Amino acid sequence: MNAYVERVIESVRQKHGNEPEFVQTVEEVLSSLSPVIDKHPEYEKADLLGRIVEPERMFTFRVVWMDDNGAYHTNIGYRCQFNGAIGPYKGGLRFQKNVYPGIIKFLGFEQIFKNSLTGLPIGGGKGGSDFDPAGKSDAEIMRFCQSFMTALYRYIGPDIDVPAGDMGVGGREIGYLFGQYRRLKGTFENGVLTGKGFSYGGSLTRPEATGYGAMYYLQEVLKHEGEEIQGKTIACAGFGNVTWGICKKALHLGAKVVTLSGPDGYIYDEEGVSSSEEKVNYLLEMRASGRNRVQDYADKFGVPFFPGEKPWGVKADVIMPSAMQNDVNMESAQKIVANGVKYYIEVANMPTTNDALYYLMSQKNMVVAPSKAVNAGGVGVSALEMSQNSERLVWTAEEVDAQLHKMMVNIHKVSAEAAEEYGLGYNLVAGANIAGFQKVANAMMEQGIF
């Protein structure tokens, strides 16, 4: 590995050892940039990597809200404005009880390169709170969102920082956040948030975009390998927004999603979750219920439920971990390899531990695709939502979908080309890191040192 790369990684380990998820993503991204740094000594001179691993700005804020019994609760809010070299900071908000700076920073760091890969002018950011939405009433969610935005609204804006949804934040939460922003600012700046409802500036197809984009990317991989998507079995995780989008597109394309999971275990549907609209739509009901239980699907459709287990031991053509970070560890990776799976397509942000990722990548007969490329369609359509808000126009679902499709084809292409350029073969993981980095690096170099 390039000595400068090693030094920067070591310094991040030293300074941020208490943020293991952040250290993990820095190790993964920077180690694949070694050949680029070898080729560009000017980057070391400008300490480009030392600068890129440090957020431009990150802050916490107090979020106080009242529950339905009149009791007050205090949570921590976060926003990390990681890198604004190519556009306003852009990235979702995560509401989950395990949120802490290490989670926000790993997500923000990934977002820099992902957003660059979309080819659109968006910088990297992320935010959230340790608020746990599970079991909260609608009124409690609204009061929390209003309080969150009251603390945040001064620091965001359509040309500054544009938050959106992530785990625990969907259309309902974005609606409450936007309502409070509008109330406080007294202006209708709908470009300040994406993932909005269609009636006040949201984009058609944004809810589906991450899952649809992942399926378009998978189609490109299959095309590269001379295969088709029709009839392929897919193992997914979670049953949230992203997994729903995958299932909906799988239904259109004739692929079969056979597993879903939740914190309680996983279900196996031999016929396919993607075999009917009723099943696909039920995922929306499960998510909206706030129960966070995948067993509900097994109870409704009479399929097997495996309590406390992960779905990575099932036989499928394609594995798409689509729920949470570090869901696939070495033990799961070994099961995947033993099952002879050819396609490992990450969808959730950083769903694989680094040892498991390198192990999977070392298998000669496997294609491994990285989440920062595969799930980029979500933020990509968010950027298209910003475009529509700026021009005060509304695009049809067909127009948005066509742009999304083109974007995913291009992300696959530029990743494969970047890997080729550095003699790495069809290494989509390194290729995405290199292609995403190159544009941000150019912008940072041209804007001077700060």
Ligand SMILES: NC(=O)C1=CN([C@@H]2O[C@H](COP(=O)(O)OP(=O)(O)OC[C@H]3O[C@@H](n4cnc5c(N)ncnc54)[C@H](O)[C@@H]3O)[C@@H](O)[C@H]2O)C=CC1
């Ligand atoms: N929503 C979006 O547009 C985008 C989301 N992502 C990423 O995709 C992943 C999924 O996000 P969403 O679907 O939006 O979130 P979501 O909140 O809609 O769904 C998350 C799912 O994960 C499941 N889950 C939570 N803890 C779990 C556990 N311990 N074991 C198994 N399952 C568990 C939940 O039950 C839920 O079904 C996350 O990594 C997110 O960062 C990435 C790009 C865009």
Ligand SMILES: O=C(O)CCC(=O)C(=O)O
């Ligand atoms: O749509 C967005 O701005 C952010 C989506 C997101 O959170 C992600 O790409 O991980």
